[in-house]
Amino acid sequence: MTTNTELFSRAQSLMPGGVNSPVRAFGSVGGTPAFMVKADGPLLWDAAGKEYVDLVCSWGPMLLGHQHPAVIKAVHEAVDAGLSFGTSTPKESELAGYITSRVPTVEKVRMVSTGTEATMTAIRLARGYTGRNLIVKFAGCYHGHSDGLLAAAGSGVATLALPGSAGVTEAQASETLVLPYNDAAALEEAFNTHGDKIAAVITESAPCNMGVVEPAEGFNATIRRLTTEHGALMILDEVLTGFRLSEAGYFGLVQDENWAPDIFTFGKVIGGGMPAAALAGRAEVMDFLAPLGPVYQAGTLSGNPVAMAAGAATLANATAEVYEHINSRSAQLQEQIAQALNAAGVNHSIQSVGSLFSVAFGTAENGVRNYADAQNQEVFRYNAFFHSMLEQGVYLPPSVFEAWFVSSSHDDAAMDRIYAALPAAAQAAAA
Ligand code: PLP
Numbered sequence: 001m002t003t004n005t006e007l008f009s010r011a012q013s014l015m016p017g018g019v020n021s022p023v024r025a026f027g028s029v030g031g032t033p034a035f036m037v038k039a040d041g042p043l044l045w046d047a048a049g050k051e052y053v054d055l056v057c058s059w060g061p062m063l064l065g066h067q068h069p070a071v072i073k074a075v076h077e078a079v080d081a082g083l084s085f086g087t088s089t090p091k092e093s094e095l096a097g098y099i100t101s102r103v104p105t106v107e108k109v110r111m112v113s114t115g116t117e118a119t120m121t122a123i124r125l126a127r128g129y130t131g132r133n134l135i136v137k138f139a140g141c142y143h144g145h146s147d148g149l150l151a152a153a154g155s156g157v158a159t160l161a162l163p164g165s166a167g168v169t170e171a172q173a174s175e176t177l178v179l180p181y182n183d184a185a186a187l188e189e190a191f192n193t194h195g196d197k198i199a200a201v202i203t204e205s206a207p208c209n210m211g212v213v214e215p216a217e218g219f220n221a222t223i224r225r226l227t228t229e230h231g232a233l234m235i236l237d238e239v240l241t242g243f244r245l246s247e248a249g250y251f252g253l254v255q256d257e258n259w260a261p262d263i264f265t266f267g268k269v270i271g272g273g274m275p276a277a278a279l280a281g282r283a284e285v286m287d288f289l290a291p292l293g294p295v296y297q298a299g300t301l302s303g304n305p306v307a308m309a310a311g312a313a314t315l316a317n318a319t320a321e322v323y324e325h326i327n328s329r330s331a332q333l334q335e336q337i338a339q340a341l342n343a344a345g346v347n348h349s350i351q352s353v354g355s356l357f358s359v360a361f362g363t364a365e366n367g368v369r370n371y372a373d374a375q376n377q378e379v380f381r382y383n384a385f386f387h388s389m390l391e392q393g394v395y396l397p398p399s400v401f402e403a404w405f406v407s408s409s410h411d412d413a414a415m416d417r418i419y420a421a422l423p424a425a426a427q428a429a430a431a
Contacts, residue, residue, distance in 0.1 A: 002048050007035040028399040029383045034390070039066035041409040044395055052395035053414045057405035059397075060240050060268035063326075064317055065409020071272050074313035078306045086300065091308035095270065098315040099280055103248045105260040108286035109278050111303040115239035115267030116144030118277040119202065121289075121297045122263045123148065125279070126200035126233040128295035129288050134194055136201040138181040140210035140371030143202055143237050143265075147172040181207060181370040182216045187226055195230035200263075202235040205250035208403040209240070210374035211358035212351040224259040233285070236261035239277065240403070243269040243315060245354040246323055253354060272314030274307035322408040323355075329415060330355035330406045336419045344426035346381065356403045359385075361429065374401065381429040388428040392421035 011018035017025045019033070026033045034046040042065055044054045054066070064071060078091070096109040112118050123135055123146070135148060143149040150165045151173050164173065177194065179186045191198065201223050207213040220236075227234040238249045242264070246252030251264070262285050267277035280286070290296045301307075334350050334357055341348045341359070349360050349367035360368045362378035382400035389396050394417065397404060 004032050004035050004046060004048060007047055008032050011035075023397075023399055023402070026398050028379070028401075029386045031387060031390075033398070034395070041065045041067065042407060042411065042414040050393065052390075052393050053410075053417050054395050055404045055406065055418070056395055056397050056402075057407050058268075058273060059402075060244060060405055061271055061273045061314075062405075062407050063244055063269045064272075064314060064322065065407040066273075068272075068314070068317065068409070070317050071310055071313040074309040075274070075306055078309035081305070083306060084301060084304055089303065089305045089308065091305050091312060092303040095276070095308050095312045095315070096278075098312060099266065099270065099278065102243070102315070103251055103264065103280070104255060105282065106264060106280045107283040109280040110286065110289055110297065111308070112277050112279070112297075112299055113275040113301055113304070113307070114144065115237075115265065115277045116146055117299070118239060118265040118267055118279045119143040119149060119235070119237055120146035122235045122265050122279045123200065123202065124297070125263065125285065125288055125295050126235060128293070129285055130199045130232060132197050132199040132232070133175050134177060134197045134199060135175060136177045136179060136187070136190060136198055138203055138207070138371075139178050140181055140213070140374055141202075141204045141207050141237070142209035143204070144239070148176045149202070151176045151178045180372070181210075181213060182219055183370070184216075184219060184222045187222065191226045191230050191232075195232075198227075198230060198232045200233040200235050201227050202237060204237045205241045206245075206353040206356070208353075208356055208358075209401065210371050211360050211368055211401050212353055212356050212403050213368055213370065213374070214351070214353050216369070220254065221257055221259045224261070227262075233262040235263045235265065237265045239265050239267035241353075241356065242266040243318055244405075245356065247318065247320065250353070269314060269318070270311045271307050272310035274304070274310040275301070276304070276307040276311045325408045326355045326406050326410075329410050330357060332415065333404075333406065333418065336422055340422035340426035341429065343423065344430040346426055346429045347378075348381075348429075355406060358397075358400070358403050361385075361400070384431060385425045385429040388425035389421050392424065394418050394421050 019025045036044050038045040044052045100106050147168045242249040263281040265279050288295050347364045349363045351358050360377050361381035368374045
C-alpha cells in the first residue's frame, strides 16, 4: 500500500477523520492528506515517494530542520540509556537551565508533555495563586484544547469554523471571558466590570493561530498594566513563538519595553520534535505548584529523558546565527511571495512577526488585526495556492489560519525550489 489515497482510506476506517489532530485531515484546503514517511533537513517524503520542501516544520518544533545531527545523536544516547525512569533525571535540569538562562525573569520551570498541559496548568496555577476564577482570553488565540480555553480559539477551531467545542460545559465556558484581540478599551472595560474576579489574562505573545497577527503597539504592555493594577496574573503563551523568534523567544524581541508576564508557557522548540513543554516564571508564583504549594499537577512521562535530551540539544544549537539565518530566509520568502501575488493581481497581506508569517487573502487594506478580520478573508484563494504548491513539491500549512515555519536547514537549494513554485501558485490563487 503506497498511495496517499489508500493510506487515508485505511486511516479513516481506524481513526476519527483518519487523523490524530484535526488540521491534518486537509478539511480546510480539501483533497487527500500526504502521509509522510521520512524527513531530512528542509525536506519531507510521502509514502508514494514524492519529495517536498517543508514549510510546516512539524508546526514549529523543527527549528534546526529535520534530523539535525546533534539532536539525533543526543536522542540516540538517551535511548541507549533507557526510555523512561519515572524519576528525576539530570537532563531535566539541563533543559530548565537553558530556559531560565535565556528568558529574563524566568526563575523556575515545570516540565510537561504538551502545550495544552502547559497552558491548562498555568490557568490552574493562576487561579490557585489569586483565589479567583475568571480567565480572560482573546478571540482567535489558541492555547491548546483544554475545556476552558476552547472558547473562540484559533488554529483547528478556526479551520473547522467551530464556535468552540461540543463537550465543553456552560459552567466551564462561563469562567472564560473572550475579548477581541488588540482591543485595549475592551480589556479595560472587562477589568472595570470584573476586576476583582479575574485570575489571569492569557494571550499568545503574538497570535499565530488565526494566521499571524502583530500585537498593536503597547497592547501586551497594557495587559501587564491592567493585570497588575487589579491583582491578576499575566500568562504569556510562547508555546509557538518560544525560542523560535529569538534566543529568548518573542520576549527577546520586546525586552526593552519593560514589562514581563508572571507565567510563560513553552512547547514545540523546547522538545526539539519530542513531546516536551513547560510553564515557567517567577519562583514566588511557580512555588505554588505541588509538592511545594497547593496547586496539583503531575505526569507519568513529564520530563521524559529522551524528550529532555532532544530539547536540550536543540536549544544548545539554537545560536544567534540560527536566528539570523531563519530571519533572513523568512524575509526573502515573504518578499518573493508578495512579488508573485502582486504580479498575479491577488489582493493579499503578508502578516508577520519576526520570522513567523502567514499570508491572508483579500485583506490588503488594513491586513488582519483580529479574529473578525481573519475570518473575513477569501479563504478559497489560499486553498488553490496551497494545492498548486503541494503539486509542485512544497508543503505549506494545510490551513490559511496557520503560520509558516522556516528552519535553519532551509538552504539556497530549498529556497529556490519554493521561489520557482510561487508564480504558478499565485496564478491559481488569482483564478
Ligand atoms: N499554545 C499555542 C500558542 C499553540 O500554538 C499551541 C499549539 O499549536 C498550543 C498552545 C498547544 O500545544 P500542543 O499542541 O502541544 O498541545
